[in-house]
Amino acid sequence: xxxxxPAPRAGLTSVVVPAYNEAENILPLLQGLQDVVGDRHxxxxxxxxxxxxxxxxxxxxAAGYPELRxxxxxxxxxxxxxxxxxxxxxxxxxxxxVMADLADDIIQIEEMASRVRGGAGVVAGSRYxxxxxxxxxxxxxRTLSRLAGLSLRWLTRVGTHDATNNxxxxxxxxxxxxxxxxRMGFELALELTTKAHLAGFRVEEIPTTWRDRTAxxxxxxxxxxxxxxxxxxLRCIAGTWSGRARRARxxxxxxx
Numbered sequence: 123x124x125x126x127x128p129a130p131r132a133g134l135t136s137v138v139v140p141a142y143n144e145a146e147n148i149l150p151l152l153q154g155l156q157d158v159v160g161d162r163h164x165x166x167x168x169x170x171x172x173x174x175x176x177x178x179x180x181x182x183x184a185a186g187y188p189e190l191r192x193x194x195x196x197x198x199x200x201x202x203x204x205x206x207x208x209x210x211x212x213x214x215x216x217x218x219x220v221m222a223d224l225a226d227d228i229i230q231i232e233e234m235a236s237r238v239r240g241g242a243g244v245v246a247g248s249r250y251x252x253x254x255x256x257x258x259x260x261x262x263x264r265t266l267s268r269l270a271g272l273s274l275r276w277l278t279r280v281g282t283h284d285a286t287n288n289x290x291x292x293x294x295x296x297x298x299x300x301x302x303x304x305r306m307g308f309e310l311a312l313e314l315t316t317k318a319h320l321a322g323f324r325v326e327e328i329p330t331t332w333r334d335r336t337a338x339x340x341x342x343x344x345x346x347x348x349x350x351x352x353x354x355x356l357r358c359i360a361g362t363w364s365g366r367a368r369r370a371r372x373x374x375x376x377x378x
Contacts, residue, residue, distance in 0.1 A: 132215050135163040135235045138208030140201050141222040145175035151224055152183050152190065158229050166211055167222075168193045168204040176222065202310050205288075206302055215239070218291045219311070226289040227330045234291035234328065243296040243323025244315055246282040247289035247330035254284070258334030270312075270355055278362040281325030285315045285358070286351065289330060296323055309350035316358040 137155060141148060148167075155165055167180055167190060177192065184190045193211045197203040209217055216235040220226050226247065234245040249256045250271050256264055271284040288311040300317045304310050319325055 131213050133162050133239075134214035134216075135159065135231065136208075136212035136214030136217045137163060137165045137220055137231065138168065138205060138212060138217060139165060139220050139222050140168045140195075140204035140208065141174065141176040141180075142170065142201070142204075143175045144222040145179060147222055147224050148176050149179050149183060151220075151222055151228070152180065152187065154228050155220075155231075156187055156189070159231050160235075163189055164213060165190045166193045166208045167191070168195050168208040168211075170195050170199045170204065200307075202304055202307055205310055209292075209297055215294045216291055217294065217297060219288050221288060225332050225334065227332075230328055230330055231291070237326055237328075238291050238293045241324055242291075242326045243293050243318040243321075244282075244325045245291040246284055246311075246315065246325070246327040247287055247332075248282050248284035248327035249287060249330060249332050250283040251327050251329040253329035255329075255331045257331065259332075270351065274355060274358060277359050278319065280315065280319045280358065280362075282315065282327035284327065286312050287330075287332070289332070290315070292318075293323070296321075304350055304354075306350045309354055312351055312354040312358075316354045316361070319358060320361040 137159065139151070152165070167176070169176060169192065180190070180192060184192070193208060195204045195207040197207050205219060216238045218231050218234060220228060220231070230247060234247065237245045248254045250268055267286050270286055271282070274280055274285050275283045288308050290311055292314060296314070296318050299321065300314065302310065302313065304313045315325060
C-alpha cells in the first residue's frame with residue numbers, strides 16, 4: 123500500500139534541495155537558507171545513496187538546524203526522482219525547489235511563497251523577465267532555455283518568461299492535483315508549469331539572477347533530456363490553442 127502524503131501545514135514553506143556529491147556547496151546553501159527563509163520552514167535535502175559526499179557536512183550542520191531533514195530518494199536515482207521524493211515528503215502548503223549548486227537566488231523564496239499563498243499555483247524565478255539575468259553556463263544551454271521560455275510566453279501567454287527554470291514555488295493544491303509523468307531530467311518544472319497553466323491555475327514570475335556553479339560538476343544533459351522538454355513545450359502550445367487553458371481558468375474563476 124502506498125504511503126499517504128503528509129497533511130499540509132498552512133504557513134509552512136518546504137524547500138526541496140536535490141543533491142548529488144555537493145560537498146563544496148552544501149554548507150553555504152544551508153547557512154543561506156537558515157539566514158533568509160522565514161521561521162516557518164523546513165528544508166528537505168534529498169540524496170540517492172549513503173556515500174554521497176553531501177551528507178557528512180549536512181549531518182554536522184543539522185545539529186544546529188532542526189528545520190533540516192535528510193530524505194533518501196527511494197523512487198529511483200536521478201535529479202527528477204529526487205525532486206519527486208522531496209515533494210512527496212514535504213509538509214508545507216508551499217513547496218519551493220532549490221538546486222544545491224548555489225545557482226538560485228534564495229533570498230527570493232519568501233516572496234515566492236507569499237505569492238503562492240496569495241493565489242498563484244506556480245511562481246517562477248525568471249531569468250528572462252525584465253530585471254532578471256543569467257551569469258555563466260554553457261552557451262548552448264543558455265540559448266535553448268531562453269528561446270524556449272520567451273517563445274512559450276509569446277505563443278501561450280503562460281505567466282512566465284522562464285518556464286524551464288527549476289527555481290519555482292508550487293502550491294500544495296496544484297501538486298496534489300497533478301500526476302508527474304516526466305521520468306528523465308530537469309523537465310519537471312516545465313511539466314508542472316504546463317499543467318498549472320492548462321488547469322487554470324495562475325502562473326506568476328519574479329525576476330531572478332541565476333549563477334553557474336563554481337564548484338562541483340553539473341549533471342545537466344542537454345541532448346539526452348531534450349525530448350522531455352520538447353514534449354511539454356508542444357503540449358503547452360497545443361493545450362492552449364485548443365482552448366483548454368482558457369476554459370479551465372474561467373471555471374476556476376467562477377468557482378472562487
